[in-house]
Amino acid sequence: MVKQAKDVMEQTFVLAEAGTILKKAVFGENGEDQRAVVVARDGKIAGLIPPRSKLWLQSRNNPEKLVDEFVEPRLLICREFDLLSRALARWKRHKCDAAIVV
Secondary structure, three states, X not given: OHHHHHHHHOOOEEEEEXXXXXHHHOXXXXXXXXXXXXXXXXXXXXXXXXXXXOHHHHHHHOOOOEHHHHOEOOOOOOOOHHHHHHHHHHHHHOOOOOOOOO
């Protein structure tokens, strides 16, 4: 699933493996903190760090912290319209929040 997401949206997010330190996850970023970071564990999406999360600033102040500490595990990532509508309906039934990263 992570590979599929990377194939479709390679330009729009950073892919970081769980357990990666912030210094490596945002290395080379220009400080604009605009891209989401998808955190993967064993080839599956473990969570998302939303855009504008101050991750870049944290990477400067605490470069040894792990990306895992900033993951929003309750966010849902979908790319198919029909899958998205089903997922949002399910989350609404369970009174959860959802975010769409485009």
